[in-house]
Structure formats: structure tokens, C-alpha cells
Amino acid sequence: MPDSKIQTEEMVIRSSKGISALHxxxxxxxxxxxxxxxxxxxxxxxxxxxxxxxxxxxxxxFAMAAFTFVFNKLAGFTVNEVPYLVFVLCGVTxxxxxxxxxxxxxxxxxxxxxxxxxxxxxxxxIPSATVLASFADFIVAFILFLIVMLxxxxxxxxxxxxxxxxxxxxxxxxxxIGFWFSALSARYRDIAYALPFAIQVLFWVTPVGYSLAHVxxxxxxxxWLNPMxxxxxxxxxxxxxxxxxxxxxxxxxxxxxxVLFITGMGNFxxxxxxxxxxx
Amino acid sequence: MPAVITAHNVGKQYIITRRHLHNSLRDVIAExxxxxxxxxxxxxxxxxxxxxxxxxxDVQQGEVLGVIGRNGAGKSTLLKxxxxxxxxTSGEIRFRGRVASLLEVGTGFSGELTGRENVYLxxxxxxxKKNEIDRKFDEIVAFAExxxxxxxxxxxxxxxxxxxxxxxxAAHLETEILIVDEVLAVGxxxxxxxxxxRMENISKQEGRTVLFVSHNMGTITKLCTHALYLxxxxxxxxxxxxxxxxxxxxxxxxxxxxxxxxxxxxxILHFKEIFFNKIAVKDHQGLYSTExxxxxxxxxVIDYTVSKPVRNIEISVRFFSYDGRPVFTCHQSDLxxxxxxxxxxxxxxxVLTLPPNILIPGEYYISLEAHEPxxxxxxxxxxxxxxxxxxxxxxxxxxxxxxxxxxxxMAEFPWTNERTSS
Numbered sequence: 001m002p003d004s005k006i007q008t009e010e011m012v013i014r015s016s017k018g019i020s021a022l023h024x025x026x027x028x029x030x031x032x033x034x035x036x037x038x039x040x041x042x043x044x045x046x047x048x049x050x051x052x053x054x055x056x057x058x059x060x061x062f063a064m065a066a067f068t069f070v071f072n073k074l075a076g077f078t079v080n081e082v083p084y085l086v087f088v089l090c091g092v093t094x095x096x097x098x099x100x101x102x103x104x105x106x107x108x109x110x111x112x113x114x115x116x117x118x119x120x121x122x123x124x125x126i127p128s129a130t131v132l133a134s135f136a137d138f139i140v141a142f143i144l145f146l147i148v149m150l151x152x153x154x155x156x157x158x159x160x161x162x163x164x165x166x167x168x169x170x171x172x173x174x175x176x177i178g179f180w181f182s183a184l185s186a187r188y189r190d191i192a193y194a195l196p197f198a199i200q201v202l203f204w205v206t207p208v209g210y211s212l213a214h215v216x217x218x219x220x221x222x223x224w225l226n227p228m229x230x231x232x233x234x235x236x237x238x239x240x241x242x243x244x245x246x247x248x249x250x251x252x253x254x255x256x257x258x259v260l261f262i263t264g265m266g267n268f269x270x271x272x273x274x275x276x277x278x279x
Numbered sequence: 280m281p282a283v284i285t286a287h288n289v290g291k292q293y294i295i296t297r298r299h300l301h302n303s304l305r306d307v308i309a310e311x312x313x314x315x316x317x318x319x320x321x322x323x324x325x326x327x328x329x330x331x332x333x334x335x336x337d338v339q340q341g342e343v344l345g346v347i348g349r350n351g352a353g354k355s356t357l358l359k360x361x362x363x364x365x366x367x368t369s370g371e372i373r374f375r376g377r378v379a380s381l382l383e384v385g386t387g388f389s390g391e392l393t394g395r396e397n398v399y400l401x402x403x404x405x406x407x408k409k410n411e412i413d414r415k416f417d418e419i420v421a422f423a424e425x426x427x428x429x430x431x432x433x434x435x436x437x438x439x440x441x442x443x444x445x446x447x448x449a450a451h452l453e454t455e456i457l458i459v460d461e462v463l464a465v466g467x468x469x470x471x472x473x474x475x476x477r478m479e480n481i482s483k484q485e486g487r488t489v490l491f492v493s494h495n496m497g498t499i500t501k502l503c504t505h506a507l508y509l510x511x512x513x514x515x516x517x518x519x520x521x522x523x524x525x526x527x528x529x530x531x532x533x534x535x536x537x538x539x540x541x542x543x544x545x546x547i548l549h550f551k552e553i554f555f556n557k558i559a560v561k562d563h564q565g566l567y568s569t570e571x572x573x574x575x576x577x578x579x580v581i582d583y584t585v586s587k588p589v590r591n592i593e594i595s596v597r598f599f600s601y602d603g604r605p606v607f608t609c610h611q612s613d614l615x616x617x618x619x620x621x622x623x624x625x626x627x628x629x630v631l632t633l634p635p636n637i638l639i640p641g642e643y644y645i646s647l648e649a650h651e652p653x654x655x656x657x658x659x660x661x662x663x664x665x666x667x668x669x670x671x672x673x674x675x676x677x678x679x680x681x682x683x684x685x686x687x688x689m690a691e692f693p694w695t696n697e698r699t700s701s
Contacts, residue, residue, distance in 0.1 A: 011378075013363060014371035036403040040389060040396075047391040118386045119404055120363035276365040277293070 016273060027122055034125040041104075041133035056140035060096060064089045071209035079211060082240045086152050090239055091208040091232050093145050094167065097138035098174050098228060099199045104130040105178030106195050109186040113279045116186075123272045124265065127182040131174050138167075149239070159238040159245075166234035166250075169257045173227040176260025183264075183271040186279045207232050213243060224249045227257040281375075282337035283456060283488045284361070289370035291331040291356050291512075330356040331367070332512040338505075340455075341486040343478075345493065345503030345520060347527050349661075353512040354492045358382060358458050361490065376455025376488075379405050383460070385445030390434030394425055394444055397433050401448045415451045422473075423447035438653055443470055450477045457481060460492045478502055494646075494661040496524050496603020524603050528644065528662060536560045536567040538664050540647075552589040553622070553649045554658040557582040560645075560666045563635075569666040573640050573673045573689075577666075579631040581647065583658075585622045592657065593619050594649050596631055599662065601642040606687045636689045640670040 027034075046052045064085060071077045072084040079087050105127035109116065112126050149156075185191035206228045207215070215223055223229045224246075230253020236242040331353045338344050346354045359365045361372060362380035387404040388397050398419055402412040412419075420426055423444040425436070433441055459478070479502060482489050493499050499506060499520065506523035508516040515530070516523045537559040562568040563575030571577040579596055594611040609631055612619035644662045651657070670676050675685055 010373055010375050012371055012373050013360060013367065015366050015368055032409055033403045033406075036400050040392065040400055043396070044389060044391045114383075115387050115404065117359075117364060118382045119380065121404070121406075273366050276359065 023122065027125070030121050030125060033121055034129055037125065037129035038132045041130055042136050045133065045137075053140065056137040057144050060089060060092045060141045060144060063092045063096065067092065067209040075210075077210045077214055079213075079242065081242050082154060083152055086148055086154060086240065087211075087236065087242065088209055089145050089148055090236050093138060093141040094170055094231060094235055095203070095206065095208045095228070096141060097134055098170050098231075099203070100137065101131040101134040101174035102177045102181060103195055103199060104134055105174070106181035106185050107192055108178075109182045109275070109279065110189075110192065113186075116279055117276050123275055124179065124268050127178040127268075128175060131171065131178055134174075135171070145239075154240060156239065157241040159241060161238075163235060163238040166231045166238065169227060169234075169250075169254050170231045172254075172261045173231070173257035176257060176262075176264040179264030179268040180260070183268045183275075186275055187271065202226070202228075211236070211243060224252055225256065227253040227260070229253060283340045283342075283376060284336075284338040284372065284374045284490075286334055286336050286361075286372045287370055289331055289334040289357070289360060289367045289372060290329060291353075291360060291365070292368040293328045293330055294326070329512050331360070331509075334370070334509070334512070334514055336507055336514065336517055338488055338490065340488055341482060342505055343482045343489040343491060343503045345491050345499040345506040345523075346509065347493070347496070347499060347506055347524065348509035348515075351511075352509040354509055355382070355460065356512075357509070358460055358490065358492060362458055374456060377406065378456045378458060379449075379452040379454040380458040381405070381449045381452075381460065382458070384442055384449065388433060388441070388445060391432055393432055394420070394429040394436070397444070398429075398448055401445065405449060405452055406454065407452065411453065419447045419451050420444075422450060422477075439470070446470075446474055450474065450481075454487070456488045456490070458490045461494065475502065494659075495605070496528065496599065496662070497605050500524055500603055521602065525601075528601070528603060528665075536569045536664075536666070540660055540663065551657055552587055553583060553585050553592055553594075555581060555583045555647055555649065555660060556626070558645070558647055558660070558664055560664060569664075571666055571668045572671045573636060573638070573668050574671055575635050577633050579633070579645065581629045581631070582626065583629065583649070584626045585624050588624055589622050590620060591651050592622055592649055593652055594629060595647075597646045597648070598638070599644040599646065600687045601644075601683075603644075603662075604687075606638070606643070636673060636691070638668045639675060639683065639685055639687050639689055640668045640673065641683055641687070642667050 046055060049055065051058065067088045068084050071088070078084065108126045108130045109123065115126075116123060181191050181195065185195075205223070206226055207223065212220060212223060212229065212233055230250045233243060234245065234250050234253075237245045334353075334357065336344075346357060348354050356365075358380065359382070360367050361374070362378065362382065364380070364382075385401065387401055389400065392400065395416075398416060399409070399412055403409070420429055423440070423446070425440050425444050428436065428440065433444070436444070475498065478489065478491070481487050482502075482504075489502075491499070491503060503520045505518060506516075506520045506527075507514065508523050508527045510530075516526045537557065539557050540555045557580075559567050559580040560569055560571070561578045561580060562571055563577060581594070581596070583594070595608050597608040598606040600606050610619075611629060611631075643666055645664050645666075647658075647660045647663055649657045649659070673689065674691075675689070678685065
């Protein structure tokens, strides 16, 4: 016989209206499923590939080589404080995390539509899990970056302590955009088609292969609207001691990432209710 | 005692637009634009459909409620609302206890992962805690009979093993309320029997509440204490299983010896490799009739279309007794194994001949199905036609009107009779 204590709690299912608050308690209840989904994503991401996890290293290495060739050798961008290779690799590790997160997150709901139409759980854990799974790749790439730093004999400065803050801004921004795009693409498939193009455009207007110092003064303010600008400039400042840190601009990046995160979550919980009907 | 589940005036509305759903931004923008310019035509293109309309019922603890009705009657929508997959448009449902829904076996199974990994993942998806799965792991694997293969990726499993493992996880859920949608229609008959016993156990011994959707009236009458009969989104009958089931059979099964088979979503026919057009019952004189003479042969005529060449598709006809229990099933390949292997494109007529003196006088229903054995169902019509076997002087006529007590099959097997002492 079931426990009598379960008799006390009553659930009510009815149509909800307006923007509902995120049910934090419920999210906590489903934390195990969240970690199972992360674990599964990591586990099957490189299944049936010959090189396996090596891909997490190969991609940043090739990106580093290509970007150094294009930006440094062809376009003639230079940085004085550190070798260009290391400068680019620092940006590539966090940029790859960001772009992969949003592209996996955007398609995550469509990929899991079978789950969505068959089982109940807070749907927001699906895009969140893909972002966390991409973070595993980031850790691998980041270790590679630290090794490269060692090879080039670059000693970390006191700013090193601040780098988790910039990673956090990147995670917030990736989650925020992931929430927006995944919910919208569950409804409108256009988003999934537009995404690779959008990421490409975003790449060129984000200082990954170059630095904000290469950007004419009058345009910099627009660059700061991109939360990834603060992340990249901040990462290079904290890890490589490169450039000056513009505190206001970093706070601005954080603020924009936070707005993306909160509005993305709000929109997601609003669209979540009918997701099973239209996906 | 208060009810475990109380549904109060539940309604669910779907909007279907003539140009299908707005699945791309272009449609939405175009529509917004045409509304702005006042050339709006889309407003009247919208069709509102109440998939569920004013549905109310109570379920008590330990009750097994069978939800029955035709395809499109709203059964799945109801289960989806109770499972919280989608929200109702109106009304509310209150319940006490944890709910687990099994709308499909093996939801979230990943072919790349091993059996062990999938048990954990699927358990988590169905709402089990990790330590709960740890505790039951051996039991689940034993139930599924896949002990040697727990560390093999499930993509290497046979479909039978896959289904068994998937059902085994679900069968070990410990929630107070279990919602099951016809998942028993899979696996071999032995495993199905095992699943049914497990379901009976869940409700009878463990006192848990089960909501069960099935098209199989035999399973419904066997498992369920109560039944809810939905028709076009409304409650048509609610109460004790046998009376609800007989109401369903009487009102849904079309009278008439010949029946044109319509399809709920005609567009789907483009994708179906095989589908049925018509079914009819003929008496021994070759006339369409639902009144069959027990002493003569009769036949079932099936018209079907194969839209592109297919392999391994079986056509089967299942006979049900008046109370919805399956009696036997005839497969088209029973005596022609080759037919089943390869089907050519075209429209065909299949005729199944029933010998005389096989079914005991009474009422019978037929279900028709095209399927790939243990894989998928291509077309299916449940309880599509009804006929009566009339007593015209069979060996049982001397027991009239109590022939039904003799079972459903007329058995005539050899006896011996020898004097053993004098």
C-alpha cells in the first residue's frame, strides 16, 4: 500500500495564463534528470567517431592556426604583449563554447521532440543540459590552452583569479540565447536555418581573431553591446595580462547577458506550456 | 475517501488553420501583414476543434480505469493532460500522489548507450530517483530477460529485447498513479502476458491507481475495474467495465455487412505503403450479409491498396467475441508464406473463408490490421464490423439458448470409449 503521506499533497492541472514564475522547487526535483541528460550528451557526442574526444582538441587547434593565418599573416593584425597564436587560442576556446552551446541548444528541443510529447518535466532542462555538455568540451580545450601557455612561458598574473567571472558571463549569455532560440525554433523552424548564418555573422563582429584595440574608437561602443566582447576582452586580460580592463564595459556585458538569460527564461516558460502541441 | 484523480469539466481546444499550422515565420509575418492591410482572410480559415469537451470523472485509489473510444475520440489528449504534457484549455484536474506516464515504451532510449545506461536514463526520464533505480536494477534486468546483454549498446538489441527492457523499466515505477497508453501491444505474446500480470499486480496487490488506454476490449475487460468511454471528446459512458464496453461495441461498430474504411487523416495515405479500403462479410451464397448460418462456410472480403512495393507486411483479421475477448487471428500468410514476403503495387482483394461449424452461435466483431510483425502497424481498424452466427441446427442447438456457455469455438475432436471392466 502506498504511504498515507502522499494523500496530503494535491496537484492541480489547469490552464495557466500570463508569464508564470519559474518553479525553482520543481527544477530542483528534476536535477537528476538534468545531470543524466548532460551525461548522455557528453557520452554520445563523439560516439561512432574515429577520433573521439580528440575532436575537442583538434577543433581549437585548427581554428587557432586558421585565424592566425587570416588575421595575423593576411590582415596584418598584431598584438605586442603575447604571441598571436596564444592570443587567438584564448579567444577560440571560449568562443567555441559559446557558439557550440547556442547551436546545440537551439536544435535541442526539436531533437528531443519525442520526449516532449511523451513525458512531462520542465523543458528548460533540455537546452540547459546541452550547454553544460558543451562546457565539458570547453574544459578540454581550456586545458589545452593552459598547456600552450606553459609552452610559450607565459606566467599568469593576479588577474587570473577573475577568469571564472568571464566564463560565467559566457554561460549566462549562452543559456539566455539558447533559451530564446530553442523555444522559438520549436515553433518556427526558420530559426534553425538562420542559426549557422547568425553565428557566422556574430563571429566576425566579436573580437575573437582580433582585439577591441584594432577597432576604431567610434565603433567600440557598439561592440560592447555584444556580451561576448566583454567575455573575450576579459578572458585575455585575466589569463594573458593582455590589454586594459574596461570595468564599465564588462559590467555592461554582464548586464546584457543577464537580461538575455532572464528574458529567455521568461519567454521559454511562456512557450513551454504549448510546446507539446506545436513542436 | 476522497478520489485520487478528479477531472472537472476538462476541455482542450486545438486550432487548425486551413493552410495547416503556421510553422514558419513567413506565414506568421504574411498573416500579420494581411491583417494590417485589411485583406484578412485567415480569421475565418481557422477551425476550432474541441479534442476534449467538458470531461468530468473521478478515479478512486486502486481503481484501474480503462479509457476507450475510437481513434480521435480524445483518449490520448486526456492522457497527455493528466501527464501534464499539455495544458487543458478549460477545466481542471486534481490528483494526489506522483504520476508516471507511459505513453510510449522506451521514451528517450538512446541506441548508442548500453542497456544498463539506458535503464538509468529512461528511469530518470520517467521520474525515478537514482537510488531507486540502483535498488531495482537487477529486478528490472531479470524481468526483461536481458541479463547477458546489459553492457551491450541497445542498437545491437533485437526489437523484442529492446521492448522488453523498455517495458521492464516502466513496470518498476513506484508512483501512486500510473498512466498507460497501449504499450502492451508490443512484444511476443508470452511477454505481453507477463506485462498484463504485472499490471494486474500493480493495481490489485499494490493498491495503485492505473489509467489505461487500449483498443483491445479483451484487455480492458480483463484488467479494468471501471471504464470511461469517450466519443468525439465527450464522455459517452462511465462506470463498471462490462457495461461500458458493451455500450462501446454496440454504438461504435457499424451495422451492415459492407463497410468502406475511412481514414482519420486522409493525407497520411500518401505515406502509407499499404492501407485498407473496404471490408465485407459474405454468407455461403456469396451475398453480403451479417447473418451467418453456423452450418455453412462464410467469408470476409478485404479490399486494400499497396501504394509502393513492400516487404514483410502481414495482413491479419482478428475475431472477437461479444464481450470483446479475442477468439483467434487469421494471418494472410498462414497458408501462403510467400505472399507476405513481397507485395507488389496495386489494389487487391483478399478473401478469408471461414469453415462451417467453427464459431459457436453468437455475435462477433472483426479487427483488421496490416503490420510488420513485431515492428510497426501500417493500418488498423478496430472492431470494424460485426456479424452474427445463427443457430440453424448445429450440434449445440439442443442447448438453446445457452450455447455461449460452451465457449466460442466448436470443437470436434476424436474420443475413444472402451469398456474397462465388465
